[in-house]
Structure formats: C-alpha cells, structure tokens
C-alpha cells in the first residue's frame with residue numbers, strides 16, 4: 176500500500192557532502208560484496224553499442240537490425256544524431272545544475288513523499304533501516320497530460336518549466352521512433368508496441384534529474400544500487416564531464432563513456448515482458464567519486480499505468496509460451512517504490528517457470 180511519509184527523517188546527501196565529513200554514515204556503506212571494485216574488472220575497451228540514427232534514413236532495415244541486436248545483447252545503447260536539439264539539451268543540463276545549486280530551503284519546498292515520489296527526494300524505497308544510495312533527485316510526471324502538474328515543477332531557474340516541456344516533447348518523439356523500430360525488429364506491426372503502451376500521447380512518461388554529490392569514501396558507496404528500470408525504456412542524458420554509469424554485461428560491470436550530445440537508451444522490464452524475453456532490461460548502477468558531482472537526467476518512457484502489459488500475442492507460440500503474466504505498470508512499479516533498487520529480482524520473480 177502507499178505510504179504517505181518516509182519512515183525516517185530525510186537527509187539530503189548533498190548536505191552530507193557539503194558538510195565536509197571525512198567518513199560517510201553507516202547507512203550509505205555497502206556490504207563488502209556490493210562495493211564497487213569488489214568484482215573482476217571488464218576489459219576497459221568494451222563499450223555499449225553506439226547507434227547513428229541518421230542511418231534510419233538511408234537503410235531502415237539495417238539500422239533496425241543494429242538496434243535490435245543491441246536490445247537483445249545489451250539492453251543498452253547510445254544514440255547519436257537523434258534529432259533532439261543540442262541547444263535544448265545544453266539548456267536542460269544547465270537548468271538542473273542550477274536547481275541543485277539552490278539553497279536547501281528553496282529545494283525543500285518541493286520535498287517529496289513516497290505517495291507519488293514527485294518532487295525533491297533523497298531515497299528510493301520506504302523500508303525502515305534500508306541501505307541508502309549516495310544521491311538526491313527531482314522526480315516529476317510528464318505524461319499523460321492529466322497527471323502533469325507544472326505547479327509541482329521548479330520555478331527556479333526561470334526557464335526550467337518551459338525547457339522541460341520543449342525537451343520532453345522532443346525526447347518523446349525519439350522514444351516513439353525507437354518503439355517503431357523495436358516493433359519492426361521483433362516482427363510486429365510497426366505501431367504494435369506504442370499501441371500496447373497506450374498510443375501516441377497516451378502512454379506515460381516521467382523524468383528524474385539525478386544529483387550525485389562528491390563522496391569522501393566513493394569505494395564504500397554507490398550513487399545508485401544495481402537495478403533494472405521497471406518501465407518501458409529510459410532515455411538518459413548522462414553527465415558530459417564525468418562517467419559513473421555501469422552496465423552489467425556478460426558478468427562484468429561495463430562503464431559507459433558518454434559521447435558528446437548522445438543519449439544513453441536502455442530497455443525497462445515492460446519491454447522485456449512485451450517482447451516475451453527477446454529483449455532484455457539490464458541491470459545497471461552508478462558509481463560516485465570524491466572530486467566532482469555528477470548530474471544526469473533520466474527520461475522514463477512508460478506504458479500508461481492502467482493497461483495490462485503482457486507478452487505480445489504474435490510472439491507467443493506453442494514452442495514459445497508466455498514467460499510473464501499480465502500486469503499493469505501501476506501495480507508493477509509499487510515494488511521498486513517500496514523496496515528500492517533490487518537488481519532484477521522483480522522481473523525475474525515474475526518469470527512463469529512452467530508453461531500455464
């Protein structure tokens with residue numbers, strides 16, 4: 176059930192960071208096996224696929240195959256020449272950097288609660304005593320329009336609300352385009368996946384600006400614990416100056432090296448379900464560091480909350496029975512909202528082990 180307040184007093188991680196402490200509080204110290212660097216290192220030359228969206232114009236089929244391979248093998252890719260204005264992207268980065276630089280009393284006007292998560296927050300999950308991550312965030316709903324409430328969006332900096340709408344409009348277009356490619360690549364009607372999400376303008380979308388402050392003991396903490404994104408797909412604008420995002424691939428944590436003006440796209444659990452396991456939502460996590468804060472903007476392109484999501488019918492055959500039961504996204508996302516980031520435990524626990 177929804178909780179309307181946090182189980183413990185809220186501590187802003189940025190505040191801890193700026194207080195000059197040398198040792199982080201116990202709650203942020205990960206168990207030895209969960210700390211960064213406690214595992215074998217991946218080859219530093221391995222990286223997630225890079226997709227040039229311009230290729231869609233010259234050879235749609237080949238581009239769709241490339242994207243499809245990335246979705247099957249990695250669940251992650253970067254996109255360049257994606258059509259979203261670089262100026263808007265730069266404006267958004269700057270607006271959110273400025274938001275997090277505002278005094279705490281200003282930011283706290285937007286303090287969130289676990290009922291909707293909307294606003295300025297410092298934890299995911301409501302379990303008392305749970306381990307915490309080294310980050311603050313601002314979360315807001317963008318679509319469907321009925322749930323959009325710009326009065327809950329920051330008024331400062333001035334340009335923030337206007338930029339948000341312009342940026343989101345373009346990012347949704349990119350998302351729609353990718354949904355079409357995914358559909359084609361899976362052998363579905365080109366509008367299949369978008370329809371399954373609720374149709375144009377009727378799917379849901381939200382955004383989280385993540386703020387990872389400098390951490391005096393980065394080897395003990397994580398900016399965001401391993402998780403798969405519960406929704407449809409995430410279109411992430413990583414910090415252009417500093418890496419931190421790592422993707423779990425072939426048993427290793429692979430660091431994403433941000434390319435200027437690129438987005439990082441990753442599939443969420445709902446596309447894993449709709450594709451009946453052909454596409455993978457992949458675990459990822461964020462590292463922090465001692466010398467520089469990191470800001471990222473995660474745009475979550477999701478199914479409408481009240482529609483049942485289940486494996487696409489054309490992909491279900493006698494030889495390939497449905498791997499997941501039907502469930503609405505509203506129901507599904509209660510899990511991460513209650514327990515916080517827990518790897519891929521949710522979608523894995525849904526797996527139908529013997530065909531019904």
Ligand code: OGA
Pocket residue numbers: 383385399404409411413419420459461471472473
């Ligand atoms: C997320 C996420 C990665 C990042 O917000 O779900 O995985 O680099 N963010 O901030």
Ligand code: NI
Pocket residue numbers: 402403404409459
């Ligand atoms: Ni994520």
